[in-house]
Amino acid sequence: MTQFERLTIDDIARLAKVSRTTASMVLNGYAERYRISAATVERVLQVAKDHHFTPSQSARALRTRRSNTIGLVIPDLTNSAHAALAQAMEWQCRERYQYQLVLVTSDENPVRETEGIAHLVSHQVDGLIVVPCTGDAKRYEKWMKRLPLVFADRRVEESSIPYVVTDAVETVATLVGESIARGAREVVYLGGQPELSASRDRLAGYRQALRQHGLEERPDWVFERDYQRESGYELMKSWFAEHQRYPQALFAGSITLLEGVLQFMNDAHQLAQAPGQLMTFDDHKLLDCLPFKIDAIIQDSAQLAEHSLRCVFSLLEGDGEPDSRLVPARIRYRRSGG
Template structure:
């Protein structure tokens, strides 16, 4: 049996010596409309504050048919880019009058569907999803039930509005900069090939090589997932075949870079001459080897995603697609 005491609106009313209706009106900000005296209002609020009481959001949602909550679905909260998106979005949503509820899909479609189902069961008013499936049908049903927008990734063939980073252009600039500084052998380690983020980053990599007249060897490009172990294994496989490090390595995400660095640290040697990665992290400033990176604008992604879902909530059309510029971080050692 739980030792915790769950207070109800009836308890607050009894402690404040008012009716349940009066307590409810005060706590829901409607005292003025019903001419409840200031002294009574202050007494109710003081009792509620003393007992850390908050009105039931579920009851409020039933009355107003709006919960003033939004759902965010991300593949991994340990992924710095997704964590940064959630961190940027939460205060923006609160300022707009909404509480953000975040769930993780683990980059698994079934887990994603279960998480969205739980958010809908809690009556969120709208959804912002970093999709893990490339199948538009996976989201069509949800989009009919409530406002839904995609952030960070898009789904081909889906009419759902999306807000994503202009990754191809940023990746092309990053790789082209390395080529200009002497890189001519660049191993590409990417995530899941079916994801739009992977396609955009690979397109930028290929564009930079094409512009420089470099034809990638058959074993330069590989895509699996965004797990750290995949970055480590991919570099290990290449070194085992060639007996040396590649001149340069581009990783499609910071977690893949972690795997590359783990291999280099475990096996010694100078490592690749050039390390390039999509996504940025403050720790990259502290490494002994310079890592050139693409820094996404998490605040702009969050702000535009929120604007899109709020537009849909207001019955207005959201911009169907929004591309957010990223910046290249150049470091020297």
Template sequence: MKKSKRVTINGIAELAGVSKSTASQVLNGHSKAFRISDATRDRVLVVAAEQHYQPSIHARSLNMSRSYTLGLVVPEMTNYGFAACSNELETLCRENGMQLLIACTDENTSQEAMVVNNLIQRRVDGLIVASSLLNDMEYLKISRQLPVVLFDRHMQDTTLPLVASEAIESSATLVERVARYQQDEFYFIGGQPRISPTRDRLSGYKLGLERAGVSLNPEWVMYGNYHPSSGYEMFANLCASLGRPPKALYVASCGLMEGVLRYMSQHKLLESDIHLCSFDDHYLYDSLSVKIDTVAQDCHELAIHCFEMMIALINEQQPERNQRYLPAQLHWRHPHSLNQ
């Protein structure tokens, strides 16, 4: 089937019997400024409506030095937290006449450099980045050309704008309550120790144990990555070494918890006495037979703060707060937690 040709200002001008400049002035709302008659203006607008004319975003961006697009860089879209925040950001962009371009890095620094370069070549107005890099050197260079907002992850001593959930104190509060009655065994399953989410959630876990008067056994801490398969494997190995499920377990993300729950379901452990805790919440946790206490991020607020900060930077305004750690909410579901 032959592809229909998109109507242009030249086509509108020809059908309306006016010059291209006259058609352009009318369609851009400048007919009064250029003293174009009402009859000519109406004729151009009628033709444009009949032809379903839509202005070219590329032409608009050339004229305005804006592309009206934002770039979002995340490790993966299957991660529930990133997926929820991406959805919120896309809605905000759409409602404000902008487009969100999403790129995934798979926690690969070379791939991150490639996708960031691709987004810059597409002339995005700004970058929101959950980076796998360990320092901000590259993004400091990029920020001299266009705004950069770090999201979810921080780099040591960075001065770049940042939006993330507070993880240390919230994790400590959760772990302390559980550890006060479950003092002899409390394991931790996390992602890569080099990235800030793992470090912060582990710091909160250790602080919670300390406040509860529980001495940390180094063997309680296990690392992998944030894929469900890693959670499955670490939990399987833990159950094999103990000969049973652990008494209490803090899981550092929804993705890891998915792997833990899959193992428990396959081995009929969902009715066991294990006390599960997790960073990140999921609405399905309310429907499970096993009760999971969680630290819940507010993805809607995270997206709003990222978007508002980015728009301020695009407009060359200094954000009110350059680095923002948003409070998380604790969801208590386990009977022991509810009774304390």
């Protein structure tokens, strides 16, 4: 038997010595409409306060067909970029829309992602924002009949679901191109799952920079696995083992991959050796504390969150199909003279 006491509205009514209907009207904000006396309202509210009681959201959702919650599915919270997106979305959801954000993680696992979406839908969230971990449109299309659904940070090709993503191609091309312009003739790229739109966009920006500066891609320059820290470590370890040195320039497709690269550099050489130029997609304040400079592309989490929520509420209110959007990114230069 549980040691915790779960109060119901019947308990509040009994303690306040009123009917269940009266207690329900007071707690759900209908006292004035039904002309319930101020003394009764005060007594019911005081009992509820004394017992830390709030009305059931599930019951309210059944009455109003709204739960005042939005679901968010992200790959993981250890990725600082995803954590920043969740933080921005939670704040805006609460402050701008008076909604609560309910979050689940997929661990970049399609099965777990589907289970997470099903869990949120079963709890009657009013809308859903997903950072998809696959490029399989069919996995997501079936939910569109149930509730408003928007992709954030990543899009899914051949899907009609609206998306809000970072405009990565030109920003990556600019950053990598500047590295080449400074003299790099060997630029290694470490990326995530090639089926993800974010991976394709970042790789497209990298290759655009090579073309624009007349640099031919070599077979040992581009490596893609996933966005896990362990993959960054293993890819850097493998490249160093083959070449017995670090590349002239290195672009990490995510902060998590960079973390793995830095871990290898620390384990192997206590950070005393490094690529001639280091670049990453996504930023972290700890990069300011390293003994070498790392230029980073910063996504605008606030704008990603704002436009994603705007899309969801547009669908929820029946304002028509919202337009997908590309959100600009910016570069944080740490190198001297950047």
